Amino acid sequence: MATIRVGVNGFGTIGKRVAAAxxxxxxxELVGVTKTRPNYEAxxxxxxxxxxxxxxxxxxxxxxxGVEIQGTLKDLLGKVDIIVDCTxxxxxxxxxxxxxxxxxxxIFQGGEDHALTGxxxxxxxxxxxxxxxxxxxxxxxxxxxxxxxxNPLDKKFKIKNAFVTIVRRAADPxxxxxxxxxGLEPSVKLPTHHGPDVQSIMPxxxxxxxxxxxxxxxxxxxxxxxxxENETTTEEVLSIFKSAPRxxxxxxxxxxxxxxxxxxxxxxxxxxxxxxxxxxxxQDGVKVVGNTLYYYQAVHQESDVIPENVDCIRSMCKMEQxxxxxxxxxxxxxxxxx
Ligand code: NAD
Numbered sequence: 001m002a003t004i005r006v007g008v009n010g011f012g013t014i015g016k017r018v019a020a021a022x023x024x025x026x027x028x029e030l031v032g033v034t035k036t037r038p039n040y041e042a043x044x045x046x047x048x049x050x051x052x053x054x055x056x057x058x059x060x061x062x063x064x065x066g067v068e069i070q071g072t073l074k075d076l077l078g079k080v081d082i083i084v085d086c087t088x089x090x091x092x093x094x095x096x097x098x099x100x101x102x103x104x105x106x107i108f109q110g111g112e113d114h115a116l117t118g119x120x121x122x123x124x125x126x127x128x129x130x131x132x133x134x135x136x137x138x139x140x141x142x143x144x145x146x147x148x149x150x151n152p153l154d155k156k157f158k159i160k161n162a163f164v165t166i167v168r169r170a171a172d173p174x175x176x177x178x179x180x181x182x183g184l185e186p187s188v189k190l191p192t193h194h195g196p197d198v199q200s201i202m203p204x205x206x207x208x209x210x211x212x213x214x215x216x217x218x219x220x221x222x223x224x225x226x227x228x229e230n231e232t233t234t235e236e237v238l239s240i241f242k243s244a245p246r247x248x249x250x251x252x253x254x255x256x257x258x259x260x261x262x263x264x265x266x267x268x269x270x271x272x273x274x275x276x277x278x279x280x281x282x283q284d285g286v287k288v289v290g291n292t293l294y295y296y297q298a299v300h301q302e303s304d305v306i307p308e309n310v311d312c313i314r315s316m317c318k319m320e321q322x323x324x325x326x327x328x329x330x331x332x333x334x335x336x337x338x
Contacts, residue, residue: 004317007053007080007104008033009073009095011041013172014109015086017306019050020272022084024333025310027319032076038065051076077102082317084309085109092116096135105133107312110140110305114200123311124245125151125201127323130315138308142166142220143197145299148279149224151202152244153237153293158229159205160291165223166194166211172302173217185213219259219276220299227292234288237295241281245327245338246307248278252285259298266300270335275303277336307334 004027008019011033023030032051035042036058045052052069053076054062062069070076077083077098082105085092089111096116099106107121114120117135121127125147130136139147150162170185171178187210194209241247250256256265266276280298287294310330311323320326331338 003027003029004082004313004319005029005031005080006313007031007076007083009076009083009085010087010091011035011045012086012088013174013302014305014309015084016041016045017273017275017303018084018086018309019045021306021310021330021334022313023050025330026333027329028310028313031079032070034073034076038062038067042067074098074102077104080104082106082313084313085112100134105316106135107309107316108135108137110138110143110197112137114197120197120200121308121312121315122147122151122201123308123323123327124148127311127315127326128321130312131321132318133316136312136316138305138312139197139201140194141299141301141304142168142194142222143201144304144308145220145222145279145297146194146198146207146224147201148244148247148304149241149281149295149297150198150205150207150226152240152247153226153228154202154205156240157232160227160229162205162207162227163225164194164207164209166192166209167221167223168211168213169216169218169220169301170213171217175217180213180215182215184215187211187213216259218263218300220301221259222297222299224295224297225292226294229291231291232288232293234286237286237288237293238283241283241286245324246278246304246331246336248276248280248338249283250280251283256282262298262300273302275306276300277303277307277334278338279304307331307336310334 092108117137192211195207266274285296314320314326
């Protein structure tokens with residue numbers, strides 16, 4: 001089978017990781033990425049050997065800065081089968097018409113609304129729904145985290161209700177513009193958008209979410225309380241998590257007590273940029289009482305959606321019909337063990 005030609009529009013936190021993940025697949029070719037400004041990230045893209053393209057309005061700025069480009073975004077669209085839009089939330093929407101006119105498939109990210117595409121994607125929960133689609137949307141980091149654990153639980157036990165509190169990181173590590181830098185900020189508009197976003201993929205699920213922004217950049221942490229239809233045991237739930245795709249169990253008594261040690265662990269196992277693609281569940285923090293399950297999970301916001309984007313490309317471009325086979329291929333290329 002011919003390789004699928006992929007472009008990435010927006011080379012920030014998510015875009016640079018999607019570009020690297022696509023370049024690591026043997027059935028995909030990374031044709032190029034776009035930057036709006038000739039900054040260090042644009043120069044790094046060139047140094048990595050990526051084709052650098054820019055929106056029409058940025059051509060002069062790159063000329064003035066002496067940073068060489070391969071062409072405009074329009075030129076890039078003429079060379080690819082699919083574009084992964086990784087522009088900031090709300091900006092992707094502005095590009096949809098351009099992608100449509102170019103006859104190119106497009107993946108949007110969780111910062112866009114579900115209504116933009118009418119299909120949202122999570123590899124574990126609904127791989128086949130994006131099969132052959134022109135547009136799809138990979139849900140946000142928190143929604144991906146919730147689907148990775150709630151979907152397998154629902155399949156096995158049937159969930160009556162899920163109550164989630166999300167302790168959100170205030171900014172990404174490379175972002176010096178946002179905060180709070182010292183404080184905890186509750187999201188007062190309730191319930192938060194995370195529950196409805198999970199329902200864009202599992203519409204039958206009763207889920208209620210609240211969120212607090214915390215002064216940290218490393219990861220999000222979820223506290224999850226799930227009421228199941230029937231009574232079960234902690235051991236049975238752990239066996240579900242052990243076999244759930246891209247879920248990693250860790251133990252507090254092994255010294256992984258916080259998100260800080262999870263990031264250190266990611267560095268120790270040789271992950272690029274200390275990325276932790278899996279959702280991390282504290283094994284000794286899982287507890288079942290009757291039909292109520294309690295657990296904590298940590299979400300590496302910069303990276304958990306990256307393998308999802310790769311699988312979404314395979315589904316939309318009809319490259320692999322079996323979601324599990326795509327996941328296995330993506331995982332192998334990215335060094336993810338499960
Ligand atoms: P980012 O700000 O780090 O990167 C966005 C990139 O797009 C930057 O390189 C910026 O220069 C570029 N850009 C800005 N305006 C543009 C335009 N008009 N045309 C082309 N490029 C433009 O943002 P991010 O964190 O990578 O987020 C991208 C998307 O991924 C958003 O929808 C976001 O909600 C979603 N997402 C982010 C995270 C996260 O934690 N960072 C996690 C999951 C999903």
